[in-house]
Amino acid sequence: MFCVVEDNKRKDVWWKQTSELIAETLVQILKGEPKEKVPGSWRSSSPLIQGLSVFKVTRRCNIILGVKEYAELCLLVSSETSMDKKHLDDVLLALMNLCAQSMVSELVLLLPLLFRLRQPGADANKVGPSVEEENWSGLESVYYRQFRENIQSHPDKRK
Numbered sequence: 001m002f003c004v005v006e007d008n009k010r011k012d013v014w015w016k017q018t019s020e021l022i023a024e025t026l027v028q029i030l031k032g033e034p035k036e037k038v039p040g041s042w043r044s045s046s047p048l049i050q051g052l053s054v055f056k057v058t059r060r061c062n063i064i065l066g067v068k069e070y071a072e073l074c075l076l077v078s079s080e081t082s083m084d085k086k087h088l089d090d091v092l093l094a095l096m097n098l099c100a101q102s103m104v105s106e107l108v109l110l111l112p113l114l115f116r117l118r119q120p121g122a123d124a125n126k127v128g129p130s131v132e133e134e135n136w137s138g139l140e141s142v143y144y145r146q147f148r149e150n151i152q153s154h155p156d157k158r159k
Contacts, residue, residue: 023063026054030072048113051077052088055095070099074106078113089117093141100147103154107147114142 029050045053051073058065065073073095092114099107139145 019061019063022057022061023065026057026063027065027069027072029054030069030076047076047079048088052091052095056091059094067102067104070102070104071106074099074104074109078106078109089114092117097141097143100143103147103150105151107144111139114139 055073055077057063077092077095092110096107096110096114099110
């Protein structure tokens with residue numbers, strides 16, 4: 001029994017150290033440094049692909065970045081002018097909801113990207129006087145109302 005407990009402790013320490021190393025590398029990627037340490041194909045990929053790839057790795061590996069790092073991720077992803085619309089909507093929604101829950105004020109930078117990914121007028125039949133804000137604003141599946149209400153009590157996060 002003692003050997004199993006010790007083995008589990010070693011695995012936990014190993015996983016923690018590995019997670020920290022991955023997180024440090026992801027933060028360096030977000031900051032664009034050092035370029036010579038990343039493969040050439042990565043350097044030539046778009047900021048959108050880089051940012052969403054970093055986000056997917058954090059989710060798959062259960063790595064939690066800080067608010068500052070999520071803000072950098074929002075800045076990187078929102079800086080892209082042309083994008084591949086395939087499969088990005090779900091990843092972008094997940095990133096937006098995580099930023100909303102973490103009170104990352106740069107979440108608002110992702111709204112234009114979300115609107116570019118969505119089909120224009122897709123929910124036009126839902127417009128009317130009794131329609132919920134999420135429907136007419138195009139923010140269904142985003143915790144935006146909750147984020148807006150929460151951020152009002154934090155003037156330091158409003159810019």
